[in-house]
Amino acid sequence: MSDEYENKSSYQAQSSETISGTGSGVSPDMDYVRPAENPEQDLYHAHSFIEKWVFCQDAKVIGVQYFLTAVFTGVVGLILSWLMRLQLGFPGLAGFITAEHYYQFVTMHGMIMVVYFLTALFLGGFGNYLIPLMVGARDMVFPYVNMLSFWMFFVAVAVLMASFFVPGGPTGAGWTLYPPQTILEGTPGHGWGILLMLISLSLFVIGFTMGGLNYMITILQARTRGMTLMRMPLTVWGIFTATVLAMLAFPALLVSSIMMTLDKLLGTSFFMPTILKAGEVLEYGGGSPILFQHLFWFFGHPEVYIVALPAFGIVSDLISVHARKNIFGYRMMVWAIVGIGALSFFVWAHHMYVSGMNPWFGFFFASTTLIIAVPTAMKVYNWILTLWRGNIRINTVMLWCLGFIVTFVNGGITGIFLGNVSVDVPLSDTYFVVAHFHMVMGIAPLMVIMGAIYHWFPLVAGKMLDEKLGKWHFWTTFLGAYSIYFPMHYLGFIGVPRRYYEMYDSPYMTSGVGLNEFISTAAFIVGAAQLILVFNIVKTMKTGKKAEKNPWKANSLEWFTSTVPPEHGNFGQRLPVVHRWPYDYNVPGAEEDYLPQTAAPSEVAHTEVEKT
């Protein structure tokens, strides 16, 4: 199968002892790195256009495929949000938006953005591209399964999009799909729409499981020599932990999807109690709607962290690189990621304080939820302490990171309101909730995605994105998004409930009209501002400056590939050997302000490296 690296056995046999002898004038053991435990991977190289760009087994191409497909769904989600804001800000202006349509937009926007956009983008997109590069592997350990993973995702997206065109349209059950209304008349798309949604979700989970196994096993088994777990970039830690969460959480979504499909098609009553509809008792009985909510949020809350943890990891790396300073408290950061991941399985019912579950659960889930604030706060402190006494490049990438800190802290604080059970009572199901989760898991991760695009674009495309356009893009997006969601919290205080097609003229809510118009206008601008990025990419690809190798002077392995953009196999003849963590910036005594992970101790014997 492998037609390159035929002579790999020769350099496999080369033990690290032979390498270590080369250090001049230092003890021969200094650079010792344990020999590789696993033989090198066989790679299947593409032989045709289709194998190279369509059914491709190279994780980098798969990453880009995931990225583009996810962005496509994201654009659909964005357009849906425009339509919603059109109705909310200027009710009646667009006559074609009926209540049915509005609820379909709400539902599809939510599901698309959370699952098909953010999850797929972070894990499928960044995960595929970065994991092998950052841990020093030639590819994912199961490239073929990885390819299947993307195509399964592709089919899931196709099925989801198909639901726009079936009789009755897509489901309008709200992205949480709470039964019984989801599959009953009275909810738009209760026939074909919901079925396609459930099928699409099931396909997504199956596809994601294939990808997720790859990410986990690649990180655990295919790290290059010297890449200990505690030397991994936080990006990899974030994606790894998020993948573990996904593997444990998605089954809950899968089973609830299957159970609901059975309720819909075969008339089982997993989630369906005795129901009276239009004067007739339906043929259901004994099921529990709250059971679905438990299953859904057992998936749904970890899902928040499936999106957030990769964002945490990536932003840590971006901040460190561009502040020219080691990430502050690396071990704390790793354990915070792992701790948040573990805790995220014990907080789900904070989405259900007023769901009618036994109210005594409230004490437990409020406590666990506020406990999770502690490691999260530690991460925030460590990000700003990384900036402190750094040497901060205020470039586009850093701006996105700073924007992330502001929006994430803002959204995190409002999370403390909502997690604190009795405070949640007046605020739940109002626009405060909408504002909170958009700020914390919409805008904040989006800031990281944008930062990551500007940061890694030179690696992926070999060209530098335009800084000036980048800054325009950042400021319109950041200021616009902030002025959408910050004031929106206050609509919740007035008491405006979410998922209302129209407010009519409730006397105490009329003051919100002007605010809604403002929010809608800002939403149109922010959405349109994303065209700046599109323009920037097109312009850069045509006339942009060619990226030098490692343009940001970063330490992690993805910048030390044999070619830029990296070829299949990533690292040429020899895999890199790692001697240190990826955060050695401005090490006292070092000539440059960065020490790559591959720098051997003997090369930098004169420096005062503290942590390797």
Add this chain to the structure above:
Amino acid sequence: MHAGIIFFLVILGSVLFHIFTPWYWTDIASNWQGMDDTITLTFWVGGGVFVAVCLFMVYCVFRYSYKEGRKAEYKPEDKKLEKILTWATTLGVAALLAPGLIIWNQYVNVPKNALEVDVMAWQWGWQYRLPGEDGKLGTTKVTNINDENPFGINVDDPFGRDDILVQSDYINLENNKPVKILLRSVDVLHNWYVPQFRSKMDAVPGIVTFYWFEPNKVGEYEVLCAEYCGVGHYAMRGGVEVQNTEDYNKWLSEQETFQDLIAKQEKLEFENKKIVKNNNFILNKDIYKEE
């Protein structure tokens, strides 16, 4: 430098917005002042942290912007600082959690003297049932519901006979008298929510859920459904009128009981039967004539 200034203005703008916002709490009309107070406390603590973190960030942006040749500090860890921050955060979080849990404890423990109100929800409307003179609500069953028995009360249950039925989206409540809202739904999830009362809970088909509050301001309030329940969700409104005891009792005495409803229907049925008999009689007479 620009970046730092803009970020600073964003923080400043947020604080000013919060101080001068015309959009804030709807005036409270129930006993749950504690919820508002906890939110105010959370605003102070959380808002303080937000401002502090962001201002520190802005300071770093100003103070440590890139200069060629400047050395950043190299300090991978600071155990002491990390420990202080962890404990300070834990303390702050605990300080917010404590009042939250105390109020929740009040929320889940209903006062003994609370008036039980059965709120029945469907797609898309509300109706209400109050206990009669025996002070107890009769048991119900979804499958009992029909035109004669719109609340599905078990006819055999003696407590149900004197229940007061309000077949309307609007209900009246007595001022300064705790109310235990018993929620049930005959089809999908709903949520009986009055912003001024602050409290809410989902109505779940198949079970009866509850919450309580004590209205303390006479007036009329809008009821909203706060749990998405299908395409008519936004139109599922109702109303509450909080009255002083005198007015409330007057209103109460005008309401129909289940017994009244049964009697009325029996009478109606009796009359119907009479009409049928008469018709038959006339019909029969005609037949006779023909013969």
